[in-house]
Amino acid sequence: MTLYLLYETSSGYSLFQAGGLDEIGQNNEAVRNSVSDLNRFGKVVQLTAFLPFESALDALNQINSVSEGIMTDELRNFLELNLPKVKEGKKANNDFVHEILRGVRLHFERFIKDLKPGDLEKAQLGLGHSYSRAKVKFNVNRVDNMVIQAIFLLDTLDKDVNSFAMRVREWYSWHFPELAKIVNDNYLYAKLAKFIDDKSKLSEDKLPELTDLLGDEDKAKEVVEAAKASMGQDLSPIDLINVQQFAQRVMDLSEYRKKLHEYLITKMNDIAPNLASLIGEMVGARLISHAGSLTNLAKCPSSTLQILGAEKALFRALKTRGNTPKYGLIFHSSFIGRASARNKGRMARYLANKCSIASRIDCFSENGTTVFGEKLREQVEERLDFYDKGVAPRKNIDVMKDAIERAENKDTDMETEEAPAVPSAKKSKKKKSKSDAAENGDHMVEDKPAVNGGASEDAKSEKKKKKDKRKLEQEQADENTNRTNGAHAEEDGLSKKKKKKSKDQDGEVLQDASDMKKKKKKSKGELEAVHCCFFMVWCQGGGFSGGPPPCTAALRKLSGAVASEEI
Amino acid sequence: MRPSMSRGLAADHGRGASRTHNNAGRGGRNNAGRGGRGGGAFRAQNIAGRGLGVRGRGRGGGRGGASGRGGMRGGNKAVIIPHRHEGVFIAKSKDDALVTKSMVPGDSVYNEKRISVQNEDGAKVEYRVWNPFRSKLGAAIQEGIDNIWIAPGARVLYLGAASGTSVSHVSDIVGPTGVVYAVEFSQRSGRDLVNMAKKRANVIPIIEDARHPSKYRMLVGMVDVIFSDVAQPDQARILALNAAYFLKTGGHFVLSIKANCIDSTLPCRQSIR
Numbered sequence: 001m002t003l004y005l006l007y008e009t010s011s012g013y014s015l016f017q018a019g020g021l022d023e024i025g026q027n028n029e030a031v032r033n034s035v036s037d038l039n040r041f042g043k044v045v046q047l048t049a050f051l052p053f054e055s056a057l058d059a060l061n062q063i064n065s066v067s068e069g070i071m072t073d074e075l076r077n078f079l080e081l082n083l084p085k086v087k088e089g090k091k092a093n094n095d096f097v098h099e100i101l102r103g104v105r106l107h108f109e110r111f112i113k114d115l116k117p118g119d120l121e122k123a124q125l126g127l128g129h130s131y132s133r134a135k136v137k138f139n140v141n142r143v144d145n146m147v148i149q150a151i152f153l154l155d156t157l158d159k160d161v162n163s164f165a166m167r168v169r170e171w172y173s174w175h176f177p178e179l180a181k182i183v184n185d186n187y188l189y190a191k192l193a194k195f196i197d198d199k200s201k202l203s204e205d206k207l208p209e210l211t212d213l214l215g216d217e218d219k220a221k222e223v224v225e226a227a228k229a230s231m232g233q234d235l236s237p238i239d240l241i242n243v244q245q246f247a248q249r250v251m252d253l254s255e256y257r258k259k260l261h262e263y264l265i266t267k268m269n270d271i272a273p274n275l276a277s278l279i280g281e282m283v284g285a286r287l288i289s290h291a292g293s294l295t296n297l298a299k300c301p302s303s304t305l306q307i308l309g310a311e312k313a314l315f316r317a318l319k320t321r322g323n324t325p326k327y328g329l330i331f332h333s334s335f336i337g338r339a340s341a342r343n344k345g346r347m348a349r350y351l352a353n354k355c356s357i358a359s360r361i362d363c364f365s366e367n368g369t370t371v372f373g374e375k376l377r378e379q380v381e382e383r384l385d386f387y388d389k390g391v392a393p394r395k396n397i398d399v400m401k402d403a404i405e406r407a408e409n410k411d412t413d414m415e416t417e418e419a420p421a422v423p424s425a426k427k428s429k430k431k432k433s434k435s436d437a438a439e440n441g442d443h444m445v446e447d448k449p450a451v452n453g454g455a456s457e458d459a460k461s462e463k464k465k466k467k468d469k470r471k472l473e474q475e476q477a478d479e480n481t482n483r484t485n486g487a488h489a490e491e492d493g494l495s496k497k498k499k500k501k502s503k504d505q506d507g508e509v510l511q512d513a514s515d516m517k518k519k520k521k522k523s524k525g526e527l528e529a530v531h532c533c534f535f536m537v538w539c540q541g542g543g544f545s546g547g548p549p550p551c552t553a554a555l556r557k558l559s560g561a562v563a564s565e566e567i
Numbered sequence: 568m569r570p571s572m573s574r575g576l577a578a579d580h581g582r583g584a585s586r587t588h589n590n591a592g593r594g595g596r597n598n599a600g601r602g603g604r605g606g607g608a609f610r611a612q613n614i615a616g617r618g619l620g621v622r623g624r625g626r627g628g629g630r631g632g633a634s635g636r637g638g639m640r641g642g643n644k645a646v647i648i649p650h651r652h653e654g655v656f657i658a659k660s661k662d663d664a665l666v667t668k669s670m671v672p673g674d675s676v677y678n679e680k681r682i683s684v685q686n687e688d689g690a691k692v693e694y695r696v697w698n699p700f701r702s703k704l705g706a707a708i709q710e711g712i713d714n715i716w717i718a719p720g721a722r723v724l725y726l727g728a729a730s731g732t733s734v735s736h737v738s739d740i741v742g743p744t745g746v747v748y749a750v751e752f753s754q755r756s757g758r759d760l761v762n763m764a765k766k767r768a769n770v771i772p773i774i775e776d777a778r779h780p781s782k783y784r785m786l787v788g789m790v791d792v793i794f795s796d797v798a799q800p801d802q803a804r805i806l807a808l809n810a811a812y813f814l815k816t817g818g819h820f821v822l823s824i825k826a827n828c829i830d831s832t833l834p835c836r837q838s839i840r
Contacts, residue, residue: 135774
């Protein structure tokens with residue numbers, strides 16, 4: 001029996017033949033001894049073929065495939081050319097082979113005659129550089145990095161703007177100390193400081209402008225009065241100019257902060273729409289930046305997500321065997337603040353679960369809708385109600401079914417966007433979901449208002465871009481959806497009630513489509529179940545043991561496979 | 568020494584809590600400014616290891632005092648004598664400093680001080696000061712480690728290269744005839760590593776996870792020494808995997824252990840045992 005060994009180097013593929021295995025004996029120790037001696041090793045292992053890479057670029061392609069575990073055409077040809085035709089031979093993969101490969105690695109330079117000493121290092125050097133450069137260049141978390149940088153900058157800016165504004169107050173208070181008491185807002189104060197300039201020049205005729213700035217006539221009058229009776233000292237013009245310049249800087253900075261905040265919101269709606277609509281852009285962005293990337297966040301178990309940001313407390317608790325913290329960053333989401341003290345921990349756990357799901361959907365699904373995030377948010381609201389008043393929440397499976405259906409419907413809308421009827425349908429749906437939320441006694445704190453408007457618009461434009469790419473898939477999805485719409489309408493009275501309005505409007509578009517396609521009996525529900533199962537298994541199972549970063553492409557491929565099986 | 572021996576050393580591998588957290592918090596060692604580099608116990612295995620506390624000053628760079636060009640500059644005062652370890656030198660001047668002979672004269676990797684000295688034959692030789700507060704290997708040498716196994720002409724696999732500050736000194740030691748394979752996972756610090764490696768022909772940068780040596784098997788040949796500085800709960804396993812692939816029979820390894828990273832809940836002494 002002969003054993004063939006493929007050995008990949010930076011300069012090319014090589015194939016070795018190991019014969020006379022019995023002579024060495026299968027004892028690892030014996031193998032090891034013979035491996036270190038070239039004379040003996042050379043007798044046992046011979047070079048059969050060597051295929052040098054044509055160019056540096058070629059080498060880079062090869063190493064990329066090798067590290068991903070993909071067989072390239074070159075490698076296949078090389079193997080087919082040089083391996084004797086055998087029926088499925090015994091594949092040996094054990095310590096023994098490993099030992100021999102170590103030997104090959106040790107003596108490789110002497111096997112290939114044309115290779116001068118140092119050549120291999122040169123090849124390794126060149127390839128190592130290009131491989132590493134490529135790794136740095138094509139970072140999979142490119143978009144996440146923008147969010148991470150933005151949120152860091154935002155935090156820094158908050159701090160800086162605040163301390164600068166305090167400086168303006170301090171400085172201008174030498175001239176006009178009473179103003180600091182009247183105007184609390186930093187930005188407004190800087191504006192006023194710039195406008196008033198010299199307090200002795202402030203008179204009644206500037207009142208309208210002051211009112212404009214302050215938005216309050218009483219306050220404006222108060223300011224004028226205070227200026228008259230001020231106990232501040234007079235500043236020389238050059239000092240005042242400097243104060244003004246600084247005030248202008250502070251204003252610019254805080255305006256820039258606002259712009260950055262908007263940028264962050266659009267970015268978040270791009271990369272993590274569901275997470276953003278569930279927990280708010282800022283908290284979502286913080287979670288992402290703390291985990292390192294969206295993929296990392298999606299890989300976190302929800303228990304980790306729950307205490308993300310409370311590491312110090314966690315490790316202290318672990319060391320002293322005390323109580324572990326209940327929440328970290330997600331505390332800032334306003335849900336937990338609304339829960340009563342004894343339910344805070346439960347709420348944090350529940351919210352973390354939902355965030356975990358949302359981040360996974362965002363990370364691994366290819367069409368960005370906010371439907372799931374909104375539904376999850378509703379669920380959290382319901383849970384809050386449950387703890388508060390004992391109102392029983394809806395069943396999880398119903399909510400998810402509803403969400404899936406909605407997501408599908410949205411896709412259909414996309415497909416028929418040219419039809420004039422659709423946008424209005426969409427709008428009404430939006431309104432409906434808003435009013436839904438209102439019914440639940442929803443006081444959206446700080447983050448919600450932006451979500452609905454901005455998110456949907458963004459999602460729309462983004463989808464438009466992606467549309468062509470996904471057309472094929474969507475057509476399949478459409479068939480399925482249309483069928484389901486019919487089926488569900490009959491079966492599912494409950495959800496039908498909820499969605500009746502929107503469906504009726506969509507219906508016109510959908511019905512003619514569904515008339516045409518009634519060939520298949522399989523329902524969309526099953527397909528969806530397959531998707532979900534696969535998704536959950538994949539998320540929870542060994543998928544994350546640290547292999548190559550799981551990407552949406554893989555998921556797409558698989559879901560594509562599922563879809564095509566059905567057809 | 569056989570690679571498999573490494574299985575015997577160190578560390579019950581991290582228990583659930585700390586490990587999860589290591590993975591969650593910024594992907595292990597992803598953070599760019601790795602604060603708290605010091606503060607752990609350092610130990611080189613396969614020697615009668617002396618645990619030595621390195622109390623870091625973080626990245627203060629230098630030990631206070633003269634900034635930039637002051638201090639060690641103006642080499643006429645400094646006298647270079649070879650260290651017990653080949654390739655490492657000691658600069659004797661006002662206070663002693665660990666130095667290595669620079670491969671790339673005129674270039675500081677991390678703003679470290681440089682000392683140039685005139686040889687007997689008039690040629691100028693430049694040495695770079697090795698700050699033990701920033702490099703665990705440097706600290707180990709300063710504290711009198713028995714053998715670092717890294718010597719001129721050696722082929723070294725350096726796991727956990729980070730930005731390449733220590734790697735640059737290792738590359739100085741092995742010189743033009745040796746090779747340093749520097750493996751680092753984080754793309755952020757890998758960027759600095761690649762930049763550093765551009766100037767040093769004997770450093771081969773590899774941006775890849777050290778847990779999967781098969782991914783970079785094409786880039787690495789047989790090595791004499793493995794230096795492992797990966798602060799992970801399963802660092803012994805990582806080392807063993809790499810040794811099985813790349814360490815030649817009879818090769819050596821140097822392993823740096825930060826007790827906190829193995830299991831943060833145990834006291835230091837215990838987790839090292």
